[in-house]
Amino acid sequence: MIKKTKSLIAKQSKAPLFDVLMAHAKRDVVSFHCPGHKNGRSIDAELKNYIGENAFKFDVTVFDEVDSLHDPVGPIKKAQELMAEAYGVEHSLFLVNGTSVGNIAMFLSACDPGDSIIVSRSSHKSIMAGIIMAGLWPIWIQPKIDQNLDLIFNSTYDQIKDALDKYPEAKAVFVTTPTYNGVVTEISKIADLCHRRGKILLADEAHGPHLLFNSQLPESSVEAGADLCVQSTHKILSAFSQSSVLHFNSKLVDFNRVKKIVSMLQTTSPNYLSLATTDLARRQVFLNGEETFNKVLEAARWGRTYINANIANMKCFTREEMKKLGFDLDETKLTVNVTKTGLSGYEIESILAKEYNIQLDYADIFNLVAIMGEGSNRADTEALVDALKDICKKYKGEQKNQLLKIPSLATEMVMLPREVFLSSNTKKIPLAKAVGHVAAQTLTPYPPGIPVLIPGERITEEICDYLINMSSKDIRISGQESEMLKTIKVFTN
Ligand SMILES: Cc1ncc(COP(=O)(O)O)c(C=O)c1O
Structure with missing residues (x-):
């Protein structure tokens, strides 16, 4: 932690860039510089009606x-x-x-x-x-x-x-x-x-x-x-x-x-x-990090404890659990495991958005991630927890027993990723025939969102089988160049 002396607090209470921009905005300077909206004057009427012009007066260029x-x-x-x-x-x-x-x-x-x-x-x-x-x-x-x-x-x-x-x-x-x-x-x-x-x-x-x-x-x-x-x-x-x-x-x-x-x-x-x-x-x-994040932490801890004690099918891991595993936890991020609900994280994220007006930052098959920040408060956390409780009562999914796993990524890095990525010596071949070739594209199945192949890597049998298996399921593979992953781009010398 930084030691906050009086003189440091006095210095840190300033915001020199904001002050200059604010003074500039208030002067209503005649603009012959970019951007074209000229202090917000020509902004779309609907947008201007809602947010006003002032924000655009800060939108200046270099002078x-x-x-x-x-x-x-x-x-x-x-x-x-x-x-x-x-x-x-x-x-x-x-x-x-x-x-x-x-x-x-x-x-x-x-x-x-x-x-x-x-x-x-x-x-x-x-x-x-x-x-x-x-x-x-x-x-x-x-x-x-x-x-x-x-x-x-x-x-x-x-x-x-x-x-x-x-x-x-x-x-x-x-x-x-x-x-x-x-x-x-x-x-x-x-x-x-x-x-x-x-x-x-x-x-x-x-x-x-x-x-x-x-x-x-x-x-x-x-x-x-x-x-x-x-x-x-x-x-x-x-x-x-x-x-x-x-x-x-x-x-x-x-x-x-x-x-x-x-x-x-x-x-x-x-x-x-x-x-x-x-x-x-x-x-x-x-100036306020201690106080602000004490409140955010209090709300997050309340939410985590409530979910773990009262929502049988959902669980949030705790800081103590992370410490036992050799890590630490920023408790302001609430990861809610939903596998026991039989619903995927994606499904619950969508229900939260459509029925409860709550938008999360991230979800995957197994988890929801609620990111709290400087503006978060207890009331928002209560709304989320109430919605999750309600969803558990209203919706019943089927247990799927899916496992989070990735194949062994221990493969040979044959060429520099840059060399392969920028090369036009590539061709597409059937995925089933790709073992032994050098990959020329990055392929990342979601979940877990970890690249299983990157340009320059030798395609092993394990990785090839894994990709064939993934592409036969309804799993999004980022980096694929067509709807279904039937072919793969490889390097040709
Ligand atoms: C761990 C991590 N690093 C980097 C980024 C990229 O940050 P930004 O969105 O500010 O570009 C993200 C975005 O979600 C992230 O989660």
Whole structure:
């Protein structure tokens, strides 16, 4: 936790970018700059009627007063410096294309083409983009699965240590913590291990921008010492969607390279409302994170306890259970296991939306994931719990006894994913004849949402059988190029 001295609180009470934009908006400046709506004047009438014009007055372009995201010298620079100070890192860079772009930037910044990187196969899809764009050899960690909880875990210390022992040439380690389900791995131990061995630690903390600011929440990667860490300011805090931050705290990575790469990947027309809300989100969480997240935690704990005690067919795993398994839990994320209802998570998610006006963030066959954030409260949690109770009374499904499983992903990485992905030496062949070929596409069945093949990998019999089996069922396979997965794209030399 950051120590909040009086002078730090005084500094952090400022929001320099927001202040400048607000002053600009209030002056009703005659606009001969992009965007074309001219301070909201020409916005569609129906939309304007509902949300008014004011928000559009923040939607400006790059000029001296509001500063440039690509070469900041004014309020954006100050806002980024305050962000870095709040999180206790050397530098912070604002992102306007989410943590997705931050993950890609981390791969491109930390590694040179041809380097290898240790990474869990259960990572977000943006890391495949990072591997391809940066021209890296991935060293995959096969994620552990808990079939009682129907849960996929992030990489553990032991898994990373084993990978580093086996592949000492790896340049960096990439970890996701917390996961979508709020599960936090042993990030301090992992950071120490990486740094003892001179390896760069990259952390996807998309779901954890609040962790540092509440003493009851698990440890954050920035505090643990990750070299680079990306957080989705929009996911849990109150910034607009797409607003994320890349934190830099490293002796192993060149910050100038990070800045250049981030600049290459971002639009030259960033949304200033998004940037202003990032500035404000930092101020809010720094000043009020303890109090705000105490309330969110109280509501989440009430919901979890209520579901576990009163809804027989549903279960939320607890922080104590996670600790026994060697992890920690951000309790503000409620994962509700629904397998005993006989209904799938997808079905319940849809009933919640259509009949109860409640929208969840995520569902799969086994679980619902209710993500709570800065704006969540007890009343919302009660509405969700009441709806779940009602659904259990009204709907009865048939027990399906499905198991969450993935095939062994231990296959040979024959070629660089980048080389195959960008090559036109590919052809489609029947899936049934694919064993032994080199895959030229990424295939990800949902669930569990883990790629079973990526470009450059040798197609094994086990993976081929698994895909044939999946495609015969009603399972969505992301990456397939036709309705049914009958053929597969492979590399031809
Ligand atoms: C673990 C993880 N990393 C990265 C991302 C991408 O974040 P963003 O939506 O901010 O681009 C997500 C999105 O859900 C995520 O769950």
